[in-house]
Amino acid sequence: MKKKVLATILSFAMVASTLIGCGNADKGTPGTSDATTTAPTATEGDTPAASKEDLNGTLTFTIWDNNLNTFIEENDMVAKFQEQYPNIDIEVEKIKDDSEYWNAMKMRASANQLPDIMFNKPFTLSRFKDYLIDLSSTDACANNELANGYAIDGKVLGIPMTAGYEYVYYWKDMFKEAGVEVPTTWEEFVTAAKTLQDYYGKSNKDFMAIACGLKDEWPDYPYMEFMPALESGNGQNWNLMATQDAPFAEGTDINSAYQKVYSLFSSGVLGKDPLGLGNDQATSLFATKNAAIIALGDWGLQNIEAGSDDISQLGTFYLPTRDSKTDPYNVIVQGDSFMGVTTHSKNQEAAVAFVEWFYSDAWYPDYINYVSSASSMNNFPKEKDPILAEADTLCPDKVLIMYDGGGDNFSALQNETTFDYKKLGAQMLTNGFDLNAALSELDNKWKAAREKLQIQ
Numbered sequence: 001m002k003k004k005v006l007a008t009i010l011s012f013a014m015v016a017s018t019l020i021g022c023g024n025a026d027k028g029t030p031g032t033s034d035a036t037t038t039a040p041t042a043t044e045g046d047t048p049a050a051s052k053e054d055l056n057g058t059l060t061f062t063i064w065d066n067n068l069n070t071f072i073e074e075n076d077m078v079a080k081f082q083e084q085y086p087n088i089d090i091e092v093e094k095i096k097d098d099s100e101y102w103n104a105m106k107m108r109a110s111a112n113q114l115p116d117i118m119f120n121k122p123f124t125l126s127r128f129k130d131y132l133i134d135l136s137s138t139d140a141c142a143n144n145e146l147a148n149g150y151a152i153d154g155k156v157l158g159i160p161m162t163a164g165y166e167y168v169y170y171w172k173d174m175f176k177e178a179g180v181e182v183p184t185t186w187e188e189f190v191t192a193a194k195t196l197q198d199y200y201g202k203s204n205k206d207f208m209a210i211a212c213g214l215k216d217e218w219p220d221y222p223y224m225e226f227m228p229a230l231e232s233g234n235g236q237n238w239n240l241m242a243t244q245d246a247p248f249a250e251g252t253d254i255n256s257a258y259q260k261v262y263s264l265f266s267s268g269v270l271g272k273d274p275l276g277l278g279n280d281q282a283t284s285l286f287a288t289k290n291a292a293i294i295a296l297g298d299w300g301l302q303n304i305e306a307g308s309d310d311i312s313q314l315g316t317f318y319l320p321t322r323d324s325k326t327d328p329y330n331v332i333v334q335g336d337s338f339m340g341v342t343t344h345s346k347n348q349e350a351a352v353a354f355v356e357w358f359y360s361d362a363w364y365p366d367y368i369n370y371v372s373s374a375s376s377m378n379n380f381p382k383e384k385d386p387i388l389a390e391a392d393t394l395c396p397d398k399v400l401i402m403y404d405g406g407g408d409n410f411s412a413l414q415n416e417t418t419f420d421y422k423k424l425g426a427q428m429l430t431n432g433f434d435l436n437a438a439l440s441e442l443d444n445k446w447k448a449a450r451e452k453l454q455i456q
Contacts, residue, residue: 007018041120056087057421058348059354060115064101065337067302069094071370081357088350099218108344116345117354120158120338122150123238123405132157133348140359143379149402159359160336164297164375166222166332167316167391169304174200174292174313182317182394184329193269196292201271204290208271210264211291213282215275222295222319223264227257229401230321230330238406242413242455245447248439253440255439258424260321264437265428275429283307295319297336298388301372316391318398329395334403335376350385409455416449417442 017073063069069092071077078090093115102124108114109131120128134155141147146160154371165292173180175192177198183189197209213219229237232253241247241254248255259380265274271291286294287307305311318331339358341351357363359377368375368382375382384392392398406414413419419442449455 010307012050041197049111052085052353054085055350055353057350058089058091059117059345059347059351060091060093061117061354062093062095062101062105062115064095064098065119065121065299067299067371068337068367069452071367075366077363081354084357084362085350085353088347088354090354099182099216107442113343114344116342116347116351118340118342120340121405122334122338123411125150125157125338126152126406126408128340129153129157130409131154131342131344133343133352135340135352135355138352138356139270140356143359143377145378146376148405150335150338152407158340159355160376161299161337161339162335162368162371163332163376164299164336164373165388165391166226166295166297166319167300168293168295168319168370169286169300169386170293170315170317171289172313172315174289175213175433178292182315184320184325184395186321186323190264190269191269193264193293194267197271200292205272206285206290208274208282208285208291209269209293211282211286211294212270212274213277213279213280214270214426214429217422217426218267219279219282219296220261220422223261224258224425226332226403226420227261227319227321228254229403230319230332231257231260233328233330233401234277235332235334235402236404238410239404241446242407242409242450246443247446247451248442257321258435258439261425262428265425270429275426298373298385299336299371301385301387311387316385316388317394318391328399329397330401331395331398332403333400334405336373409453412453413446413449413455416453417445419446452454 024266044108069100072092078092081090082088095104098121105114105118105128109128118128118255120132125132129152134157135141135147136151136154136156138159140159141156144159146163147156150156150158150160170182178196180192180195183190183192193209200207200209229235234240234253237253244252246252247344277285277374282291283294283296283303283406284307285291294304296303304314318329320329322329340356341348341355345351361380364377365380368377368380372385372388374384383389424438427438428435
């Protein structure tokens with residue numbers, strides 16, 4: 001038995017050498033796949049399903065998640081899998097981060113070189129739908145509480161590994177010393193951040209009330225990606241936008257949300273140089289109490305724990321975007337890390353067997369108990385980590401908003417207009433930025449794009 005972990009630099013060298021001369025595809029929009037194979041099932045035609053011993057081949061399993069990679073290495077995933085499937089080998093390919101991952105997957109899709117098994121986010125499922133086989137008939141799908149909710153054209157193209165919740169992590173002792181209470185409205189949140197910045201910033205020039213590494217752009221997603229859905233109470237907000245000519249106009253949910261974010265980001269609560277810090281640096285500052293607040297998913301807890309000597313004062317609450325205490329307290333929930341089998345795989349039946357195994361009692365329970373994220377499997381429930389559970393205690397009246405991430409029409413409009421909510425959030429910190437002008441320009445582009453693409 002053998003296990004191959006491919007380094008990121010090697011994988012990109014392979015992609016680069018293969019794709020020399022290839023043009024850049026529009027962001028996130030794959031071409032038409034040559035393969036049309038559907039997911040094999042045990043009852044397909046009159047041919048019986050292959051036995052575990054009959055299945056063979058080498059599968060490439062490509063990931064970006066550091067926690068998953070660590071668990072795979074520490075628990076010898078390949079050896080455990082081969083106890084049941086002795087003739088299938090797994091090559092685990094770890095790519096540096098999700099940004100590089102999406103760039104690699106986009107290039108490989110165009111070159112017909114996607115890995116056998118890949119992960120997707122809710123917002124990328126539609127982008128890669130032509131390259132993913134239907135997993136509707138699997139036990140993993142049947143036992144997953146979220147998979148069918150993300151089906152595209154009736155096909156389940158990925159099995160979400162976790163149920164993701166978003167939290168605001170904070171240091172209780174820092175709040176107490178500065179005289180700050182846990183906020184429950186947006187105004188209270190902004191006031192708390194300003195108070196913390198003023199209190200600790202006087203003696204620490206590097207202090208950030210809210211840690212956010214905008215050099216990477218994506219860490220602003222709790223605000224730029226999720227707040228429009230929280231503002232509207234509609235997890236399908238991006239799809240609704242695709243039907244509107246002026247979704248960024250004054251009075252719309254996205255306009256209201258981004259006005260709030262801009263006011264927060266430009267108030268000084270992100271410290272002196274948020275554009276000069278990446279996510280790892282910002283998380284490290286928070287873990288060492290050089291910041292009092294950081295907004296991350298439940299997966300962020302492990303990163304904070306790894307960088308802190310003492311988490312006894314670490315707490316969580318849900319981002320309070322509502323205007324008043326009488327408004328609904330909306331909270332985002334979404335499936336995360338959708339494991340799928342690609343049409344480029346030459347061993348699709350073996351790849352489906354791996355997906356089934358991953359979500360079975362042979363592997364999944366130990367993995368989900370290792371990570372801080374919530375389980376997505378009905379047959380393997382999990383209690384929340386006590387630190388994360390505090391947010392639920394503080395917010396017993398929360399309203400869950402099932403976040404979608406946008407379908408084909410939204411993705412097409414994004415590409416045509418170059419609307420990138422995460423990049424827009426980072427731009428809010430640049431000199432001379434005019435939010436109203438930026439949103440007005442986006443409206444003009446959006447209407448023109450809908451006409452050009454004939455999206456109704």
